Amino acid sequence: xxxxxxxxxxxxxxxxxxxxxxxxxxxxxxxxxxxxxxxxxxxxxxxxxxxxxxxxxxxxxxxxxxxxxxxxxxxxxxxxxxxxxxxxxxxxxxxxxxxxxxxxxxxxxxxxxxxxxxxxxxxxxxxxxxxxxxxxxxxxxxxxxxxxxxxxxxxxxxxxxxxxxxxxxxxxxxxxxxxxxxxxxxxxxxxxxxxxxxxxxxxxxxxxxxxxxxxxxxxxxxxxxxxxxxxxxxxxxxxxxxxxxxxxxxxxxxxxxxxxxxxxxxxxxxxxx
Amino acid sequence: xxxxxxxxxxxxxxxxxxxxxxxxxxxxxxxxxxxxxxxxxxxxxxxxxxxxxxxxxxxxxxxxxxxxxxxxxxxxxxxxxxxxxxxxxxxxxxxxxxxxxxxxxxxxxxxxxxxxxxxxxxxxxxxxxxxxxxxxxxxxxxxxxxxxxxxxxxxxxxxxxxxxxxxxxxxxxxxxxxxxxxxxxxxx
Numbered sequence: 001x002x003x004x005x006x007x008x009x010x011x012x013x014x015x016x017x018x019x020x021x022x023x024x025x026x027x028x029x030x031x032x033x034x035x036x037x038x039x040x041x042x043x044x045x046x047x048x049x050x051x052x053x054x055x056x057x058x059x060x061x062x063x064x065x066x067x068x069x070x071x072x073x074x075x076x077x078x079x080x081x082x083x084x085x086x087x088x089x090x091x092x093x094x095x096x097x098x099x100x101x102x103x104x105x106x107x108x109x110x111x112x113x114x115x116x117x118x119x120x121x122x123x124x125x126x127x128x129x130x131x132x133x134x135x136x137x138x139x140x141x142x143x144x145x146x147x148x149x150x151x152x153x154x155x156x157x158x159x160x161x162x163x164x165x166x167x168x169x170x171x172x173x174x175x176x177x178x179x180x181x182x183x184x185x186x187x188x189x190x191x192x193x194x195x196x197x198x199x200x201x202x203x204x205x206x207x208x209x210x211x212x213x214x215x216x217x218x219x220x221x222x223x224x225x226x227x228x229x230x231x232x233x234x235x236x237x238x239x240x241x242x243x244x245x246x247x248x249x250x251x252x253x254x255x256x257x258x259x260x261x262x263x264x265x266x267x268x269x270x271x272x273x
Numbered sequence: 274x275x276x277x278x279x280x281x282x283x284x285x286x287x288x289x290x291x292x293x294x295x296x297x298x299x300x301x302x303x304x305x306x307x308x309x310x311x312x313x314x315x316x317x318x319x320x321x322x323x324x325x326x327x328x329x330x331x332x333x334x335x336x337x338x339x340x341x342x343x344x345x346x347x348x349x350x351x352x353x354x355x356x357x358x359x360x361x362x363x364x365x366x367x368x369x370x371x372x373x374x375x376x377x378x379x380x381x382x383x384x385x386x387x388x389x390x391x392x393x394x395x396x397x398x399x400x401x402x403x404x405x406x407x408x409x410x411x412x413x414x415x416x417x418x419x420x421x422x423x424x425x426x427x428x429x430x431x432x433x434x435x436x437x438x439x440x441x442x443x444x445x446x447x448x449x450x451x452x453x454x455x456x457x458x459x460x461x
Contacts (some may be wrong), residue, residue, distance in 0.1 A: 057323075057324060
């Protein structure tokens with residue numbers, strides 16, 4: 001039989017916390033000695049919010065100094081995202097400052113690399129003139145595993161590429177459905193003795209007839225005077241839609257006591273829940 | 274509730290000025306609330322609490338026209354923005370590896386008393402480490418209650434939970450903290 005004093009609890013006893021104690025901890029009122037460690041924790045947490053204001057980002061600093069243009073007579077609250085956009089957060093400012101401090105040789109190297117990357121990117125996107133475009137594509141195909149098909153799309157198959165079965169039956173091979181086996185007599189020259197079509201007359205039933213330019217420059221299809229909105233992406237790549245609504249992280253707030261419109265926030269589900 | 278009157282009774286005038294885009298209104302709000310918002314984000318483990326704080330206040334300025342309410346509601350609204358920005362940052366962090374911390378990332382704000390600043394920084398780091406070991410929901414609730422000085426109902430609104438759930442999380446959070454401090458002898 002062991003003495004009562006021999007018993008050592010496996011887990012330290014946690015003092016009971018009633019609602020009054022919790023309220024006192026939250027509000028910074030005195031609590032019983034057994035909760036002193038929690039009171040110290042609460043005090044430290046509150047102290048973390050009592051320092052000086054953090055340095056504002058440039059856009060916010062501008063706002064704090066000058067206010068908004070809308071302060072000069074326009075309707076209140078109509079503040080655009082552009083007014084408050086901050087393009088240079090601290091990390092980017094740090095990188096820019098770092099770049100400014102590197103040597104001249106490194107800067108030249110960076111410049112050459114950036115220029116080369118730009119040319120390669122433009123070539124890959126098909127933005128260069130035909131001759132330069134072909135040279136860049138050939139260079140890319142030599143030094144990278146990527147290939148450009150005839151349509152200029154990376155990864156596209158050339159006509160001499162092997163087909164899926166690896167037997168050389170690529171786009172130039174015989175089609176299993178028989179497409180291309182019948183050739184027009186106009187093309188072979190059997191009809192008029194001249195091989196190939198003359199290209200002058202195209203049937204109106206042919207696809208794309210409505211978009212085909214006519215001889216009369218004034219009678220063509222209507223042209224939208226507004227240029228298409230592009231965001232700098234290469235041709236053939238979809239442009240993301242531009243949204244102008246408020247950011248989803250900003251909750252709406254109605255009258256006091258009425259919860260605002262809550263967006264799709266992801267609350268962190270924990271096992272403590 | 275302490276901490277709710279940070280505008281010397283002039284909240285309505287400050288809000289009106291800020292809604293009109295006047296610098297003095299925005300500045301008053303920033304001076305009053307940015308320290309607690311930054312403290313909240315820092316103790317939540319935000320990678321760049323200062324940048325995130327600026328983002329919160331820029332979003333606040335952009336949307337202040339839609340706000341109606343008193344100072345307590347405004348404080349709760351700002352913390353809602355802060356919390357959602359924090360969640361956004363965490364989502365971004367899961368999509369790409371966290372960058373190496375900058376030299377000034379753990380910055381000690383220069384003050385008159387360097388020793389005091391250093392001690393404060395150490396204390397804040399101890400508290401942050403303790404918070405890190407809590408469950409995320411417990412941490413959210415305790416920090417909103419202690420640092421944000423939000424009521425149970427306001428914290429529930431920010432976290433999109435019921436007041437009952439917030440009270441339960443609060444109690445469990447405090448008990449978990451007490452166990453941690455007692456078991457590991459964390460100096461506070």
